[in-house]
Amino acid sequence: MTYDAPLPADLQQWVRDRMPGRARVTDVSWPRGDSMVWRLVTDRDEIYVKISPTPEDYAREVRGYAHAACALSPGEAPRLLAKAPGLRALMSSSQPGRVVRGLLLNTAEELLLYNLAGELLRRWHEHPVPASPHERAAIQESVAGQAREAATCLESITSAHLSTAERDLVRRVRDELPHLAKELPVVYRHGDYATRNWMWDASRGHGVIDFQKSAHGLAIEEFVWLFGAVWATRPDLEAAYFSGYGRPLTDTERQALLLFTTRLGVSYLHTGIAKRRTLLIDRGHLVLERMVRACS
Numbered sequence: 001m002t003y004d005a006p007l008p009a010d011l012q013q014w015v016r017d018r019m020p021g022r023a024r025v026t027d028v029s030w031p032r033g034d035s036m037v038w039r040l041v042t043d044r045d046e047i048y049v050k051i052s053p054t055p056e057d058y059a060r061e062v063r064g065y066a067h068a069a070c071a072l073s074p075g076e077a078p079r080l081l082a083k084a085p086g087l088r089a090l091m092s093s094s095q096p097g098r099v100v101r102g103l104l105l106n107t108a109e110e111l112l113l114y115n116l117a118g119e120l121l122r123r124w125h126e127h128p129v130p131a132s133p134h135e136r137a138a139i140q141e142s143v144a145g146q147a148r149e150a151a152t153c154l155e156s157i158t159s160a161h162l163s164t165a166e167r168d169l170v171r172r173v174r175d176e177l178p179h180l181a182k183e184l185p186v187v188y189r190h191g192d193y194a195t196r197n198w199m200w201d202a203s204r205g206h207g208v209i210d211f212q213k214s215a216h217g218l219a220i221e222e223f224v225w226l227f228g229a230v231w232a233t234r235p236d237l238e239a240a241y242f243s244g245y246g247r248p249l250t251d252t253e254r255q256a257l258l259l260f261t262t263r264l265g266v267s268y269l270h271t272g273i274a275k276r277r278t279l280l281i282d283r284g285h286l287v288l289e290r291m292v293r294a295c296s
Contacts, residue, residue: 006025007025007038007049011049011051011087011089014084015040015091018082018091019040021042022042022043023040023041023042024040024041024042025038025039026038026039028048036050036051036053046094047091047092047093047094048078048091048092048094049090049091049092051087051088052088052089052090052212053088053212057212057213058085058090060211060212060213060215061090061211061212061214062083063211063214064191064211064212064214065078065079065080065090065211066080067124067127067188067211067214068124068208068211070127071123071124071126071127072120072123072124072208075096075204075207076120076205076206076208077207077208077209078093078094078095078209079093080092081093095199095207095208095209096199096201096204096207097199097200097201097204097207098199098201099195099196099198100113100195100198100199101194101198103200105200107236109200110237110240111236111237112240113198113200113206114237114238114240114244115241115243115244116206117193117206117241117244118240118242118243118244118246119244119246120206120208120244121190121193121222121244121245122246124188124190125188125219125222127188129188131186131216135216136186139181139186139217140178142217143177143178143181143218144178146173146177146260146263147173147175147178147263148174149263149267149270150170150173150174150262150263150266151174152270153170153267153270154167154171156270157273158266158269158273161273161281161285162266162269162288163292165292165295166262166266166288166289166291166292169258169262169288169292170262170266172259172262173259173260173263173266176255176259177256177259177260177263180255180256181256183252184218184219184220184253184256185218185253186216186218186219187216187217187218188215189213189215189216189217189218189219189222190208190211190214190222191211191212191214191215191222192210192212192213193208193222193226194225194229195226195230197209218256219253220253220256220257220260221260223257224257224260224261226238226241227257228261228264228265228287228290229287232290232291232293232294258291258294258295261287261291262287262288264287265283265285265288265291266284267284268281268283268287269281269283269284269285269288
């Protein structure tokens, strides 16, 4: 093998046992500390090798690959080729296309992409995987934790950085979100169904990658990043998405989406202030301002 970046020694041996011959190895990890992903290219093939950050992430991703194989059509997601629990390593096929985040598309292509993305997620959510009582309890505790986080933000210096309308919204997160959550649909989620994990190929259509966060959860949380980052200023893309998803949000779901996204915004702001990270502060203000406008 030839390397732009070396594989860890034990992972290298595992790969050699499954991919004899020559391959070029390139580190394609996301720019964050726990991301470890490599692309291996041979004369005939391209595959990806990943080390999951934790045993829990590894188990979720293995289960996510199995779910994708059952719920999605061939070519819409990569296939799991090999796994090594002791190394927390996964080997997968490549997914055709380019990552959507940052990709320049015309309006017609965007509308088609978002429609297909909603349609794919509908099939992912509809494939039956019943949640256990333990999983349902964990979901409710997660929501309660988000409400507590909102309360912490209101009681900290972060509160001084909020407008009156923003503070009122964060109070609603604290007071209303745990009750709303009890009325919301539970599904087996992709868990990170955002544009950085969408693939687009003009001839093949839409695909999805990265199942590390796949788990049971509230369906509405699947839409939070999209609502705060995209749909707040592009209602046409939201409409295309839910046309593909097959149904509009209920009033309860839309109220919950507003509050979950408010929680995300104030979390960005709180973390940015604590760690003096201007990017997070600006992101938090942007999301919160958008949520206030969504209420008007």
